[in-house]
Amino acid sequence: MNEAPRLSKSALTRRTLLKGAAATSLAAGGLARPAIARDMSITALTMGQGIFGQPLVELTPAFTKATGIKVNLITMGYNESIEKQVAAFAAHSSAYDVVQIDSIYLKGYVQAGHLKQLDNLVPQAQLADFFSDIPPALRQMYSADGKTYGMATVANCQRLIANTVHLKAAGLGVPQTWDDLLAASQKTVNPGAKQFGFVAGTERLIKAFSVWLPIFWANGGELFDAKMKPIFGDQTGVDALTFLLELMKTMPTGGAAYTEADETRAMATGLGTLDPVAWIPDAIVTASPDMRPNLVSAVSPKGKVCQAPVMGGMGLTVSNYSRDAQAAAEYLAWFNSRDVQSKDLVPHGGQPCRNSAWAANASAKPWFPAVAASLKVAKIRPQLPEWGQIDSAAGVQLSRAFVGEITPQQAMQNAQKAADGIMRDAGYY
Incomplete structure (x- = not known):
């Protein structure tokens, strides 16, 4: 199912997340992006199938071609992915640079210090364009305390x-x-x-x-x-x-x-x-x-x-323990750009999060106009572990x-x- 495929039966709780909390706060950083070495390599943990996984699998090579950043894409099912990311975060592991998470866990992960703030990694103009082009609920899903910690990428609701x-x-x-x-x-x-x-x-x-x-x-x-x-x-x-x-x-x-x-x-x-x-x-x-x-x-x-x-969804985030946070953020920004969202996501099995992309693909599937309209009024379930x-x-x-x-x-x-x-x-x- 695609509400956020299926909730894990593992006993993931607020205490579980806080037990592995980062010892230090996030670095502030500047807004300008430093140059990224084109031979850089990052690792991304994501779904591998369906609307939340297929676009990432099929389009990641295009990202590498466009940016020169190699991506080691590790894909698995929902429950296994949750277990892997919880274990990696608790250990402050640098195994993953990009982590695709269920939105209900975002605020818990942020409180525990596991996610990088994107406002300092993605240019302000790019974020402003993105926020102006998505349903407000999607921005709320991937933010905490007024700061951005994820990007929706693929959107779905009832x-x-x-x-x-x-x-x-x-x-x-x-x-x-x-x-x-x-x-x-x-x-x-x-x-x-x-x-x-x-x-x-x-x-x-x-x-x-x-x-x-x-x-x-x-x-x-x-x-x-x-x-x-x-x-x-x-x-x-x-x-x-x-x-x-x-x-x-x-x-x-x-x-x-x-x-x-x-x-x-x-x-x-x-x-x-x-x-x-x-x-x-x-x-x-x-x-x-x-x-x-x-x-x-x-x-x-x-x-x-x-x-x-009811709103559902999986979003892309940057691990706070990433060794290549800037390159990881570029991966997120690329998948959420106007061009990729409007031209590439739908042909490769996804559903966009941008309003302009929904408009550009309105005739792609007979149900798309209804989904686009539904996303604008959909409500978010509590983002609790x-x-x-x-x-x-x-x-x-x-x-x-x-x-x-x-x-x-x-x-x-x-x-x-x-x-x-x-x-x-x-x-x-």
Whole structure:
């Protein structure tokens, strides 16, 4: 999946990160870049496949050709990559110059002193151009205390996929609000025709919480208070879960345990009508030629307050222990330049982060306009090392509510209590 592929099951916590904190603060440095020796070599730890990895694998040779900087690209899966980077940071190892990280870990890594500040490595004019050309949420994801520590490079978030033939038969258009989506899901259910309404990957421990989250956020919900105490078990949280349970009544049989593969297959075959939390376009890609024209993409629905699809993403950073930080920063800057983002990223399997690049590639894929629009309103999950644990713990409780084992009130109370324990154990309060 491409929300930030899949959260690691390792017990990565704030204390784990701080245990390996750098002994010294980051060097201030000047804004002018020194000359880089063209025979320089750097090492980058990244994903190797999918939208987050394929562009890096395929375009890195072009970077070397353009700059003369050789890159030893080490690629691996998400969980293994997390383990490698945590171990290297804890040891203050110079093994990696560039590290591709999940954005949820950035602020923890910064607090521990593991990342170089980019404001002193990338020219100000280049950073200013970059920031003026990306959704504000992406800048927030890769900054801390007003300073820049990473660049988004590849962007992704949830979006709505709808079967327009099912909707038209019911006299409906693509829903713009969550209330409209519920009504449309209910009106398009026809078990005799093997046609259902809502579709989502609700599987516990993996996606349950991120299916509930855009509904909660869209109606004004907040996950934590100012002291980082979980507060999502309030009435807004209960109402969001109650609403989700109503949507799930319109799902195909077994919907409470749907995987992302089930979610994709249901939309691709016409079994489902509306998937408002799709991370990937595979339903459209894998649909038969006669089904594909029926499927359209749109921005996640609006609640009482806003639209709030969940943002995902992996960004490039420079290790604070890099021996060649300037060359490493040039690697980041190159991949995020206007030319590379607009001309090269999409043909090599990526999705850009720059607004101008989305505009330049709007016709490249039928779902691109919806993703570009969704990124502008998407919200960021808390950038905590413990978020994976909280996501999983809450997902267990939501899944219990999905099958009627506990009430929405009990599920949200249990989820908040579990999150509170995780935050206490991590030393936040």
